[in-house]
Structures are given as C-alpha cells and as structure tokens.
Amino acid sequence: MFEVVSNEILAENLHKMVLVAPRIAKARKAGQFVMVRLAQGEERIPLTIGDADPAAGTITLFIQAIGASTRKIVSTPVGGFIRDVAGPLGKETHITNWGRVVCVGGGVGTAVLFPLVKALAEAGNEITTIIGGRSERYVILADELGALSKNLLITTEDGSLGYKGFVTGPLSEMIADPARAPQAVFAVGPVPMMKAVANLTREPGIETIVSLNPIMIDGTGMCGGCRVQVGSETKFACVDGPEFDAHLVDFDGLSDRLTSYRKEEAARHAAEGCKLAKEVAK
Amino acid sequence: MSNDLSPKERMAIDRVHMPELPADERSTNFEEVNLGLSADQALSEAQRCLQCKTRNCVAGCPVGVSIPEFIDALACDDLPKAAKILRGDNALPAVCGRVCPQETQCEALCVRGKKGDAVAIGYLERYVADWAMLHPDRLLKEAKPEATGKSVAVVGCGPAGLTAAGELARMGHQVTIFEALHDTGGVLRYGIPEFRLPKEIIDREVAVLAELGVTIECNVIIGKTLTVAELSEDYDAVFIANGAGLPTMLNIPGENLKGVYAANEFLTRVNLMEAGRREDSATPILQRDEVAVIGGGNTAMDCVRTARRLGAKRAMIIYRRGEAEMPARIEEIKHAKEEGVEFIMLTAPLAIVGTEDGWVSALRCQKMELGPADDSGRRRPQPVADSEFDIPAGIVINAVGTNANPLLTATAPDLKLNKWGNVVADEEGQTSIPGVFAGGDIVRGGATVILAMGDGKRAAAAIDQYLKR
Ligand SMILES: Cc1cc2nc3c(=O)[nH]c(=O)nc-3n(C[C@H](O)[C@H](O)[C@H](O)COP(=O)(O)OP(=O)(O)OC[C@H]3O[C@@H](n4cnc5c(N)ncnc54)[C@H](O)[C@@H]3O)c2cc1C
Ligand SMILES: Cc1cc2nc3c(=O)[nH]c(=O)nc-3n(C[C@H](O)[C@H](O)[C@H](O)COP(=O)(O)OP(=O)(O)OC[C@H]3O[C@@H](n4cnc5c(N)ncnc54)[C@H](O)[C@@H]3O)c2cc1C
Ligand code: SF4
Ligand code: SF4
C-alpha cells in the first residue's frame, strides 16, 4: 500500500500527487515510470515518475485524468492509499552535456518533461524549454520549468498566453537560426506533436529523443503489448524505452495501436460517469 | 483398510475416467473442466497400481515423488499418510496433479501402460492434494523448525520460487519472496487459465507459505526496485526464479496491427486482470468471432480455449507440423477439440493481413509437408509450393514461445549468462556469484512447472548447505 501525502490540482484534470514509496524514490532516475493499480480489480497503468525525494521517501506523479482509471486515481484523497505501485521501470534517460538543448512539452507531456529538464540542467546543458497547451488554463509547470531553463517559451493554440500556435513554431525558428540551433531536442507529449518535432529536426540532423506512451500491462517486458516499431526493429517500450531516437520511431503505428480499446474505454468511462452521478445524487 | 488385492484382481480394474463438465457447457465459462475423482473412483484407481518393486514410474517424475507409497496409503484409505508422503516430495501436488504432462513423465514409465492404460498417477495426486486442502485439521502436523537466524531472498513467486521458499522455511530460515507483479503464482496465475487451474489452489498454497512465516513482497522488481547486489548485502543467500519472460516475435509483416496479441498479453489480460471474465472488468480485451492462435504448445491451447470462452465462433490452432508433433499435453488437445476448437495443421503463417484502418482481418498462411527428421528427431516441416491461402481472423495470437527476461540480469553484471541470456547455474542451482542460486525457466528457458519446482527444491538444499558452512 502506498500512501498519498499530497494531491494538488494544477490545471483542469491535471493532478500532482505525492506518494510514499521509499524504495522507488531511492532507485529512480530521470525518464523512468511506475505501473500503478489503484485497488483490487483495477487496471494497471503506467505513469512517469515526475520527481522524487529520496530523503523523504516520496515520489511525485503528474496525472492527467482522461479516462476511468486516471480519474479514479486522482480522486484518492490525501491520507488514502494506492494498492500497487511498481517501479522504477524503463531505461533512464541518457544524459550528457550536449550544449544547447531544447526540451519540448505538450499537455501532460510537460509534466513528464520535468525530470528530464532537471537532469539535463544538472549536467550543465543550456536549456530552452518550449511548452504548449490549448489555452492559458492548460499551461502547467511554467514557473518550475522556467527556473531550470535559460529560456522558457510558451505557446497556446488560442494565443491566450505566449506564442499563438503550436510548439513547433518557436522550435523551427530556433533551428533556422545558426546562433540558436540546438545540439539535441527532447520532446514529450501527444504523438502528433512528437512526430511534428521529429519531422523538423530530421533534415538538419539534430539528435532528437522522444518518450513514448504505448499501452502497457505489466511494464516488465513479459507481455509484448507495448511494442513499437523503431527503425527496422520491434522494441518493447517498457524495457527498451520509453525513450527512443525520434527519427526512427513509427509514430503512425504507435498512434494507431493506442486506439485499440477506444470503444471499450469509452464504454467504461460512461459507466463510471453514471455511477459517479448516481452517488452524487444520493 | 488394507491394499492386498492379487495382481490379477488389480489387472482386471479399468482406468478411471475423470469426470468433466460437458463440453458445450464449459466452453462458455471459466469453471474447472476436470471435476476430480470421487472417493470410490480414487480407491479403485489406487488399487490398479501393482506396487512394483522396480518403481519405474518414480524414475519418470522429475522430483521423484514416492508414487507407489502414496498410492498404497490411498488404497488403504489412509489419506493423512498419503498426503504426508506426497507433500514430502512435492511442494505443489494440487498444481502438478492438474498440469504435469503425466503422459510423458510418470505415467509414461508405468508398467501398466505397456499393455493397456497406465495408472492415473496425476489424478490420484490431485485427489490426495485436494483432500488435504479441505482437511487441514486431519493432516499430520509438521514439527516447527528451529530458527537458524539466516535469511534468504527469493526472486519471483512462480513454482520455482514458491517451492524453494517452502523448503527453506521448513529448514528454519527466514524467507522473503520479492515478486514484480501485484500478485503471486507467476505463470500459474497469469498464464494458466482457471478452467485448468483454479486460482483458489494458488491462494491456498501461498497461504501455507505465509503460515510457515514466509514474507511475500509484491510490486518489487529485482534489477529495478532493488538489485541482486543489494539483496546479497541484506540477505545471507539469494535464489533467482524470475521465469522466462519476453515473448518471441513472429517477425512477419502485420505483427503490429490492432488485434495481434502475444500469448502472454492475451492470457495476462484475462487471467491476472480478469478482462472478459468479469462483466465490468477494468482491463479491456478484444473479442472477435474468428481467432487464430499460432503454435502447438500448452500456451497455444490455453489461448485458443480462452478465446472460445470469450465467445469466438471459430477458435483455431495454426501449427507448422502435424498433430502428433504438438508439444501440448494430450488432455489439453482432447479438451480443446471437444470444445469445438479447429486444428489447422501443417500450416505456417506468412503475414498478418489488415484492414485500411489498422485492424487484423486475416492470417496469410502456407501449407507445409513433413520432410526428413532433423537433429531433434522431429520431421522438419517444409513449405508446399504455391499453397498460400488466407484464414479470416479478427484476432491473431502468437504463442510460439519466450526469450530470457533481461530485467534482472541487466543490473547484475557478474551473473554469468548463456548465449540466449539464461542464467548459468549448476545442478544445485549455484550461479557464478557465491551465495546466489537460480532455477526454473530463467535457467532452463520455457520448461514445466515440475522442473521449476525440482530446481527450487534442489537449490533450497544447496542453499541450506551453503548457509551451514
Ligand atoms: C511510459 C508511460 C508514461 C506515462 N506517463 C504518464 C504521466 O506521467 N501522466 C499521465 O497522465 N499519463 C501518463 N501516461 C499515459 C497514461 O498511462 C494513460 O493516460 C492512462 O493509462 C489512461 O488510462 P485511463 O483508464 O484513465 O483512460 P482510458 O480511457 O482507458 O484510455 C485513454 C487513452 O490512454 C491510453 N491508454 C489506455 N490504457 C493504457 C495503458 N494501460 N497504458 C498506456 N496508455 C494507455 C490510450 O491511448 C487510451 O485511448 C504514460 C504512459 C506511458 C506508456
Ligand atoms: C500459458 C502457459 C501454460 C503452461 N502450461 C503448463 C502445463 O500445463 N504444465 C506444465 O508443467 N508447465 C506449463 N507451462 C510452463 C510453466 O508454467 C513454467 O515452466 C513454470 O511456471 C516456470 O516456473 P518459474 O517459477 O521458473 O517461473 P514463472 O512461473 O514464470 O514465475 C516467475 C515469477 O517471477 C516474477 N518476476 C519476473 N521478473 C522478476 C523480477 N525482476 N523481480 C521479481 N520478480 C520477477 C514473475 O512476475 C513471476 O511471477 C505453461 C506456461 C505457460 C506460459
Ligand atoms: S509431480 Fe508430476 S511427474 Fe511427478 S508424480 Fe506427480 S504428476 Fe507425475
Ligand atoms: S509403475 Fe505403475 S503400477 Fe508400478 S508402482 Fe508405479 S504406478 Fe504402480
């Protein structure tokens, strides 16, 4: 059992949750994740370890409540428990001093980006962080990421904050400017965003790393469900990743496999919604 | 009661038939298929045993169960004694009685099998073990061992780990099992379906360990949460039993289409996560009318029979060789057929064909014929020219096998591996690191429950010796 010691709402449907998990807090490295199962009978889902405090024995998760499992997890109150948290899983991020690095985050990917930016900053990189959201309300962790970065650029689709448009806008400007062009790019977010970033950096040959989010069950390499096509190889994201060379990833294949259970997920989402509504009505 | 029939009288008794759920009834649910023998059936079957002095059957059992002795106790209606004998040789008799490939092990060497039917050793083993589970108060008490003050870490809660833990606890050592998943049992829980092995059996076996004082910590991944080196520091010895691991990919086109599963994923969703078994299960599973399962082993049979139970109208086994070459237990093949599973033999997959929006629509295959025998003595299948054809399928399941699990070994550089990534261990389970032992599928590659248990038992004895030094 893993106790919830804090549960904050950062933006609509986005929670920052701190759990007591001393062994994981001690062992984890940037880029790794945990498999979480709220209670008996619930799903196992992967969540990135956003941060950790080995001294306090806690880990931080940033959770976007988008479906039945994530919604139930974020509704666990402080003092409540999560039954199963296993990790740290996946390979740690390969961190070196590249020089100029751009870190790109979209949606909940911004939260996943946080431990990367932290580790890259500690390794002495000069970091420009570009984060985007639909509108101002969805831009998260700007202060935290700003403190670790030389530059922080914000984009919103409706222009309510920062640049109007997508994260790729400022990124392509930087790439075009020899004085600002990065040596490496890290991108975490929705698959179309990561694909767009990969397309921008492929031509100029800028090393680009993405953190992939395929459907996982065990997270330990046992089931093969999280496979993604990377170049000519089939990789299991939970053991070989989740980070890969963006220029080799088959993003379309990944996107497509992510829709495998859309129908079933929608049904469960609706059913859980009804249950919730009934309970509220009581 | 005594067991003093003449050989002639014994020979006159016919082999018992295991009562089963009717095929049409069971193929829609996950109830156990084999119902177990009645007391009369068990007694009569026990009397068929000739009590041979040569004990041929025992040589066929990887852990050397005292077969004639436990059967004799059963025939004398002394169930507590039968249970005690069985327990002494086999830590998980209720499991082995259900899933051992008896026909190639103990029963293969039974003298009665030379002319007619072998004694149903597996059924009798199951009978005694099930009786013992229901009558804990009538079992002969085990003496509580004196604590040795030594501690052992066991990695993995499958049959090898469970067996080693039980043995070590009975020797008085303090044992902690670390398990990566959120539940116990290894393949017994996430792989083998309930209709062959009810989860309750695993729960009971685990409860026995808890009573012996074994601690089980789930959600701890050795190699990630803690390393082998850390375990070596905190414990006096370590036993690694983390199983086989990664599914082998087919490496044919279309493998990433939606609706293509590796056997482990399909079975884990249904068995461990209850997908499709509980109406409102949180974990989803696809259900389609046509399901093609590639492979001929126990895993393939489990997948295809599971698919049938989830509602497939056509549940098919696609296998490269002929039925006689299938490695699955004969009983599983028989049950699958009764349940309406189609066997498409001498057929090899070439590609998985999909729809425009990325769903599986068919398995493209090629006919095979058996050529001359290869090194393994099995006749090698070879393709028949121009014999390609498509089998319509909404789900394709790959059940061809597994590779070694690299999670633990990746962070244990001193642990010697063979070229396939399996841990190298000697007969007693000793690895290249002093005080670190290993057994089960991580050493052997995909094998059997009883071999894994045998490894656990031998390693426990070796660990005990090591700790006494
Ligand atoms: C390595 C990794 C790290 C991740 N880190 C985070 C994180 O830090 N914060 C966060 O909010 N989300 C993270 N995710 C995504 C998160 O796991 C999914 O959003 C979550 O599983 C959705 O579950 P649900 O039941 O709430 O929604 P559902 O309605 O069931 O699913 C919504 C969508 O989520 C995806 N999904 C569903 N089940 C799974 C699954 N078992 N594994 C992966 N994706 C699934 C599918 O695209 C699906 O359509 C991560 C995913 C991976 C693979
Ligand atoms: C579907 C299927 C059907 C089968 N049917 C039969 C049958 O009918 N008869 C038969 O005899 N055999 C059968 N087998 C084979 C048999 O189940 C295995 O040979 C046996 O389970 C191996 O036991 P084990 O203890 O070595 O490993 P496993 O049973 O694989 O257990 C290993 C355990 O270790 C855990 N683990 C893995 N990595 C780590 C880690 N890093 N840290 C901590 N824990 C870890 C795993 O989660 C698992 O619980 C079948 C196998 C499958 C897959
Ligand atoms: S353990 Fe398996 S092989 Fe040994 S006697 Fe029992 S059923 Fe036969
Ligand atoms: S070989 Fe067969 S008949 Fe002889 S003791 Fe063993 S089980 Fe009995």
Ligand code: FES
């Ligand atoms: S989630 Fe099962 S292999 Fe990666």
Ligand SMILES: [Mg+2]
């Ligand atoms: Mg879900």
